[in-house]
Amino acid sequence: MMTTSRDDPKARPIARFLTSLLLCAGAGGVVGAAFAIFGPELPAIDRLLDGDRMAWPDAVALFTAVMLTVGGLAMAAATLNKRWLGMSLGYRDPVRPREVTEMRLQCMVIALSGVLLAAPLVAETNGFGGPGAFIAIALGFAIHSALNWRIYRTSDELTRAMVRETGAMMFFFGGAPLFLYAGAERMGLVPTLSAWTLYSLVMAAYLVVVLIVAARRGALTPD
Amino acid sequence: MNNRLKVLRAERDWSQAHLAEQLGVSRQTINALETGRYDPSLPLAFKIAKLFALPIEAIFISD
Numbered sequence: 001m002m003t004t005s006r007d008d009p010k011a012r013p014i015a016r017f018l019t020s021l022l023l024c025a026g027a028g029g030v031v032g033a034a035f036a037i038f039g040p041e042l043p044a045i046d047r048l049l050d051g052d053r054m055a056w057p058d059a060v061a062l063f064t065a066v067m068l069t070v071g072g073l074a075m076a077a078a079t080l081n082k083r084w085l086g087m088s089l090g091y092r093d094p095v096r097p098r099e100v101t102e103m104r105l106q107c108m109v110i111a112l113s114g115v116l117l118a119a120p121l122v123a124e125t126n127g128f129g130g131p132g133a134f135i136a137i138a139l140g141f142a143i144h145s146a147l148n149w150r151i152y153r154t155s156d157e158l159t160r161a162m163v164r165e166t167g168a169m170m171f172f173f174g175g176a177p178l179f180l181y182a183g184a185e186r187m188g189l190v191p192t193l194s195a196w197t198l199y200s201l202v203m204a205a206y207l208v209v210v211l212i213v214a215a216r217r218g219a220l221t222p223d
Numbered sequence: 224m225n226n227r228l229k230v231l232r233a234e235r236d237w238s239q240a241h242l243a244e245q246l247g248v249s250r251q252t253i254n255a256l257e258t259g260r261y262d263p264s265l266p267l268a269f270k271i272a273k274l275f276a277l278p279i280e281a282i283f284i285s286d
Contacts, residue, residue, distance in 0.1 A: 089254070091254075093238070157248065157264050219251065
């Protein structure tokens with residue numbers, strides 16, 4: 001049977017990539033507009049977005065957290081339409097129930113990463129900076145780690161290879177700059193940075209590295 | 224490294240899902256292999272060779 005380019009999910013990878021890009025840009029625009037319009041109305045967000053109080057490491061952390069959370073939730077929403085998701089992944093048929101379950105677990109972990117990254121900032125800014133809030137965040141982190149470990153254990157070799165590749169790239173993009181900055185700081189050449197600042201930068205670098213690795217292995221543009 | 228996976232699969236009229244199931248990997252992995260974005264581990268390469276009843280060098284070609 002002849003297959004038309006419309007039926008063939010592999011026929012228009014650039015169009016599909018551009019569509020995904022437009023959808024992401026649209027989602028980013030909606031989130032940005034929602035923050036701008038409704039942020040001042042909500043005291044918790046208003047305090048967080050107050051220009052006089054927001055230090056740049058907090059802005060980096062908040063941006064990374066929003067990207068992770070919105071990205072995770074958007075991907076989770078995409079799993080509701082199995083046919084569309086199958087096509088976007090370059091498959092000829094809809095994704096299967098087991099694939100959907102695995103993807104939803106991954107989406108949950110990504111979204112939870114964002115929530116955890118924003119949690120200390122949101123808690124402290126809104127007067128919940130005590131040990132109780134920290135214990136709650138630590139518990140959330142333990143759950144996140146357990147889910148991450150489960151994904152690693154149950155996934156196949158491509159996913160594991162991507163995890164290892166991300167770790168290796170983070171050595172160069174995260175560990176190496178950290179060493180150079182720490183050395184310069186110890187020698188009194190640069191100002192001292194807080195652990196929170198360094199972690200925010202590492203997480204921002206991690207987000208970029210994950211996207212690079214995913215693109216290299218065809219997870220963003222399957223063909 | 225190049226490979227003939229897509230051609231061999233097409234010759235047998237297998238879907239990516241069927242091949243993935245036979246090899247115990249995800250369809251994403253089959254897709255990445257066929258598009259040359261991922262080189263398989265040695266155990267997976269042996270598994271692929273066994274499934275197609277071909278020597279590894281008849282499936283995977285060094286650049």
